[in-house]
Amino acid sequence: MKVIVIGPHGKMGRLITMAAASRNDMELVAGVAPKGRSYIGQDLGAVAMIGSELGVSVTDDLESVIELGDVIIDFSTKEMAMEVLELAIAHKKALVCGTTGFHPEEMQKFQNAAKEIPMLYAANTSKLVNIMNRLLELVTSTLKDEIDIEILEMHDQWKKDAPSGTSKEMGEIMAHALGKELDEIAVYGREGASPRKSGTIGYHSLRAGNIPSSHTVFFGGMGERLEITHHSYNWECFARGACDCAAFLANQGPGFYTIKDVLNL
Numbered sequence: 001m002k003v004i005v006i007g008p009h010g011k012m013g014r015l016i017t018m019a020a021a022s023r024n025d026m027e028l029v030a031g032v033a034p035k036g037r038s039y040i041g042q043d044l045g046a047v048a049m050i051g052s053e054l055g056v057s058v059t060d061d062l063e064s065v066i067e068l069g070d071v072i073i074d075f076s077t078k079e080m081a082m083e084v085l086e087l088a089i090a091h092k093k094a095l096v097c098g099t100t101g102f103h104p105e106e107m108q109k110f111q112n113a114a115k116e117i118p119m120l121y122a123a124n125t126s127k128l129v130n131i132m133n134r135l136l137e138l139v140t141s142t143l144k145d146e147i148d149i150e151i152l153e154m155h156d157q158w159k160k161d162a163p164s165g166t167s168k169e170m171g172e173i174m175a176h177a178l179g180k181e182l183d184e185i186a187v188y189g190r191e192g193a194s195p196r197k198s199g200t201i202g203y204h205s206l207r208a209g210n211i212p213s214s215h216t217v218f219f220g221g222m223g224e225r226l227e228i229t230h231h232s233y234n235w236e237c238f239a240r241g242a243c244d245c246a247a248f249l250a251n252q253g254p255g256f257y258t259i260k261d262v263l264n265l
């Protein structure tokens, strides 16, 4: 499978390049970075700092290399993600998008793309997080309004979006288990929203240092509470998962896929 990586000098782009380079079912054919970067034209392996050269260059023009690839892996910015999506549709290329921070109308564009291309969107490509999501569904659908639900997510100081894409997905899963839409019941921060209104899902975002990613869901009962937490120690689990998602698309026709399809969850 021939892979194009967007943002190979970024935190995720570097690790995705490294993960893809280590797989024998994948060949990296291009990296795409923003215009004006000093490393445009340099070897992808050098730009991603993987310790060896890959014999392909980093370009600032996706359209000029898109026909070389079977799949594009995009962990960049929401602006670039929309450009990548348009080009993937125009050139009928499979796309894995792990970028977060989209508005619902932008998310709808990914759904629409599924009519034309194999499209996989995953706000979190860690296997354990997606298994955690199943546990959240189980607890919520079992206890419903007997418990209060609060989500705390922690990330590094540079993260652009809050709340995290993962916590939004977690909230959606639990809202659906309660028979609601997340928009109806989400409360962002408790200031001004006390005492607690039952049936809501509370959101709390913390940004500090270089915390890779932590998500805890607190299920508050009477005289007891359950906390379900995922911590990542670095971003490698997400990079491996992104490559698994890309490999999954090798055998798929147009459609909207999620990591649940990849993991058979």
Ligand SMILES: NC(=O)C1=CN([C@@H]2O[C@H](COP(=O)(O)OP(=O)(O)OC[C@H]3O[C@@H](n4cnc5c(N)ncnc54)[C@H](O)[C@@H]3O)[C@@H](O)[C@H]2O)C=CC1
Pocket: 006, 007, 008, 009, 010, 011, 012, 013, 032, 033, 034, 035, 075, 076, 077, 078, 080, 097, 098, 099, 100, 101, 122, 123, 124, 125, 126, 165, 235, 238
């Ligand atoms: N789905 C998942 O499991 C995960 C998702 N993410 C998401 O991935 C995204 C990226 O995160 P990081 O790697 O931490 O950010 P980062 O800021 O380190 O990297 C972003 C990359 O995008 C590139 N980029 C920006 N504009 C571009 C353009 N016009 N053309 C080409 N490249 C462009 C930048 O040059 C940079 O290399 C975020 O939305 C983050 O939330 C991060 C980790 C895991």
Ligand SMILES: O=C(O)C1=N[C@H](C(=O)O)C[C@H](O)C1
Pocket: 100, 123, 124, 125, 155, 156, 159, 163, 164, 165, 166, 167, 212, 213, 214, 238
């Ligand atoms: O920016 C990150 O780092 C991460 N972003 C994703 C999110 O917004 O949920 C996934 C993971 O938490 C790491």
